[in-house]
Amino acid sequence: MINNLAAKQEVSELQDILYEKNEGAATITINRPKSLNAFRGRTIRELIWAFRDAWDDNRIGVVILTGAGERAFCVGGDQKEKGDEGGYDDNGGLGGGIGLEIENLHQIIRNIPKPVIASVNGYAIGGGHVLHVVCDLTIAADTAKFGQSGPKVGSYDAGFGSAYLARIVGEKKAREIWYLCEQYTAHECKEMGLVNKVVPASELRQATQEWAEKILQKSPTALRMLKASFNADSANIQGISQLAMGSLAMFYNTPESNEGKEAFLEKRPVDFNKFRV
Numbered sequence: 238m239i240n241n242l243a244a245k246q247e248v249s250e251l252q253d254i255l256y257e258k259n260e261g262a263a264t265i266t267i268n269r270p271k272s273l274n275a276f277r278g279r280t281i282r283e284l285i286w287a288f289r290d291a292w293d294d295n296r297i298g299v300v301i302l303t304g305a306g307e308r309a310f311c312v313g314g315d316q317k318e319k320g321d322e323g324g325y326d327d328n329g330g331l332g333g334g335i336g337l338e339i340e341n342l343h344q345i346i347r348n349i350p351k352p353v354i355a356s357v358n359g360y361a362i363g364g365g366h367v368l369h370v371v372c373d374l375t376i377a378a379d380t381a382k383f384g385q386s387g388p389k390v391g392s393y394d395a396g397f398g399s400a401y402l403a404r405i406v407g408e409k410k411a412r413e414i415w416y417l418c419e420q421y422t423a424h425e426c427k428e429m430g431l432v433n434k435v436v437p438a439s440e441l442r443q444a445t446q447e448w449a450e451k452i453l454q455k456s457p458t459a460l461r462m463l464k465a466s467f468n469a470d471s472a473n474i475q476g477i478s479q480l481a482m483g484s485l486a487m488f489y490n491t492p493e494s495n496e497g498k499e500a501f502l503e504k505r506p507v508d509f510n511k512f513r514v
């Protein structure tokens with residue numbers, strides 16, 4: 238898996254996340270609010286490092302993942318950091334060849350033997366939506382918005398982002414989410430079984446804390462084994478995820494994918510018609 242000593246050297250100073258530990262709970266906050274907490278290569282490396290640290294620390298029994306500011310949890314890959322020739326290359330993190338170790342991040346969220354709560358404080362879009370999907374539990378502010386956007390911007394997560402999503406919301410709904418790229422309210426997501434609890438935005442922090450405290454009162458071994466059991470049923474998606482990220486690396490090198498990215502950055506309507514041949 239991941240050598241956390243090497244990772245620690247690489248992220249010796251956290252720039253893109255905040256990380257705090259308090260009475261058994263570790264809170265990881267994606268801290269790029271100016272970009273609506275979009276992630277770049279460094280962000281993913283820092284997230285992996287923090288999850289690994291929480292894994293190694295026996296005093297930690299629950300992990301909370303959230304976003305800084307009031308607008309966003311995370312809106313996926315930072316389109317402004319994406320190069321013309323294949324992914325989010327910023328000198329490292331070549332997992333899957335897309336310049337982001339996103340597969341490793343999904344794996345560590347799933348495999349850390351402690352419950353992970355996504356505390357969704359705003360937009361959870363694209364790769365940011367996938368992050369809450371792979372967390373064990375999701376508590377959302379009533380102002381939060383959820384959705385996938387890949388096919389609008391020339392991207393996709395055809396691993397846990399699609400196959401595991403379908404297990405949660407059902408095949409039809411998962412296809413709708415990806416094919417139409419619409420946004421859904423927190424209450425709509427609760428109805429789909431995609432969100433566990435919705436609270437007023439001003440109560441999100443407190444509600445998340447209360448769930449963390451309830452989890453901390455439970456047997457850590459029982460929770461560890463239950464999480465392993467829940468994971469076992471969807472473990473085959475890891476192989477699909479490898480294929481998906483490998484194909485994404487090749488897709489990012491195409492004019493079709495670039496059209497999606499450029500249209501978003503230039504704030505103009507996208508034109509994929511020329512690729513329907």
Ligand SMILES: CC(C)(COP(=O)(O)OP(=O)(O)OC[C@H]1O[C@@H](n2cnc3c(N)ncnc32)[C@H](O)[C@@H]1OP(=O)(O)O)[C@@H](O)C(=O)NCCC(=O)NCCSC(=O)CCC(=O)c1ccccc1C(=O)O
Binds near residue numbers: 272312337363
């Ligand atoms: C999130 C929005 C719906 C918010 O809309 P709105 O409220 O109108 O605000 P904006 O004015 O659009 O945005 C404010 C400000 O933030 C910048 N910004 C927003 N999103 C991004 C981003 N992803 N990267 C960089 N910057 C972003 C925006 O440009 C504005 O800045 P200004 O300087 O003021 O112009 C809306 O913003 C939106 O739809 N954003 C795009 C979200 C997106 O496309 N995310 C990536 C999707 S890719 C995907 O879904 C599948 C792929 C995937 O999951 C994945 C898998 C493996 C690796 C990476 C990814 C990945 O996510 O890329």
